[in-house]
Amino acid sequence: MPSIARAQARTHDDGLRGHPGHAMTLDVVLGGVPTAINKAVFTALLDNSVASTYAPYARAVEASSIDFTDLVFLARKGDIPYSLFFAPLPVVEAQIKAKTAKLLNGLTKDTFSVNSRDRVNLSEIELIVKDLLRKQELLKKNDATLTRNKIVGLLGKPEKTVEEDADRLMRALGLSHDAMRSTSNKKKALDMLISRLEANQVLVSRSVNNFMPQRLTNVKFSGMAIKDTKVPYIFLAGGDQGDYQEPVGRRIFTLTLLCVLVARKIFAPVTYDGFSTGSDVGREYDIVGAMLMPRSELRTRDLVSLNEVKSAADDFKVTPSAMTVRAMRLGMVTRDQATTHLEELAREYSQRSKPKPRQPKPVNAVRSYNGREFSNRMLDALDSGRISRKDFCRSVCLNHIKPPQINDFREALQ
Template identity: 45%
Template structure:
């Protein structure tokens, strides 16, 4: 499997096909909505075009309706509300519907480079899979741009765009611009704590970081192979860091450390895109952004002082740099510190020692703590400032920042949690 940056058209692609095998020829001419004893017809192409480009595209009622079963009008209204589609639009002509879908996609894509960034992964990210998260982060960006007068132009955005310098030089420029303190990142015993230190350093430079919190964000990511997003803004670029396929267990913290650095490098390159990243690839080629991220976290000079004689030495290096063992092995191979046979043997051992994919039940964090993680500390503080200054109402703050997950009486608890 070749590691490469791919220019894929999966984001925002227009099609009437539905996930799971439905294509235009399979769809009946009309879908029928049951309203009492009446059957209200909706053109199938309109129904498919609207729901396909929404977060409910793979729901059983949608698929069943396209297969010829009646859908109750009440269920149809619930799906429409969840998909944020005005239900009268389902009765509009197809050309009107297609234009509305195009406009919606264009607006959502305004925060993206028109590509996706894929490394060692055959999985594609569909816009509908992350639509509500994208909308939510763009809404926060817009409010901060409009009202937060303390924000200045962020010179980090596009810092190394079209750079012809060496990987090491670009890594040095990024580290200097961020005032990156690797010693502070490595100091915590746990990689999870190291990740939060790195998040804090990025946020101090007006790079906002949102992290996946399964039940306290606008959209579930169950079954979505997805690593994160970079969202464009001249002052407050946003990073959303996913935890991996949440149905199969969270990504290990060491991989999230590397993914966060990779997303940061993409912002410096001026690339704003959904990212898919497979952490267990054995490919020896890698894109420039990956190499820069590796140099930032595992500098060549330090790597050269280490020996990789056995798996214990690999684990020690991974703990030192706060990355996964496979990332440390990939880096050692890239620097030709180990031959291919040793590299392959290490990867075999690491693959065999991986925990099972079925994760046990996890204790859910307090709502205010989970919302702090999803919004990010810096975004939370700034949004509290907007509310305190009267730029947004308490009701809007609960809706936009707290997602109506906690009562107004708990805002003080949220404020205390954010600090």
């Protein structure tokens, strides 16, 4: 890396030409000696990374000054070579453009929103996207048995009805309505759905804070689908999304929605709000409804009272809010009735007791974040000598487990 003195010379020679005045610069202080850099370079690099959420960034912008150790700290958090802060602005802008293009090659630029007020900034999920993209490449490099994915683009040409689209996708997954409803609870139904996706080379990662490259703090989104012709990755965000729905049923709907998007060749973050009674939800939502709550079977049930809605939601392994909106869209309840139910469900949910989160065992947390299919295939690569134990712990498990724990990790996948 260049010394700070050489970087200083480059900054003054190239980066600050045509930008006179202290307001356009920011001092990097090392050993009490300030070195001026282009403030636009500083903000451009960090605004495009998770590092902008850390306190030293805000202090530096306000004071137009930062200690070199804080600069290095922010650079590491943002996965940015610190020498870039001393580069000319056009060079930095080109680097940012190249990085964004590479990231968005696996993710469409706009958020796919279904009745949501929230949008997702790339910097809020950037490190997770990069890690899942890296995992896709790692798996393709080490597993010659992978084939072209038959789910990707399956619904690129829509059938005449959403029911036909739903049936086609469920047949491809090897999933049936009876199998989902016969599970003993929603957690088992979610596990079944994940297993059918992963059996078809659609990888599923679940959010586990402190075991991912990036914490999801105050980020309101449900999940995302990351593009690949062989192993698309679906990421399910965890925690309370702030829309008053019980988490497991919500994840079943979100996962099914993301599966539909993969089949439609749409790869994007999803911010799904199941409490809207609007009419702009689109075909993807109705395909999910047909997969989880088929019209022919709901027509045999009464869904007027809230207790009837809750009972049906338990039977079909969805949230009561999703059942309410589906019944409304099928004309089984009025919009006013649906709104009344949703308001009551929100009130009940807000009064629930919240269990304290427990820190999972590292082997279980890594299993959830990686997904079983990716983990098992990479264990095969380890067993066949295509990757070392040290590299397995670093590349596959992000160093959250050590080589002596690999057998424990193997057992956790059973």
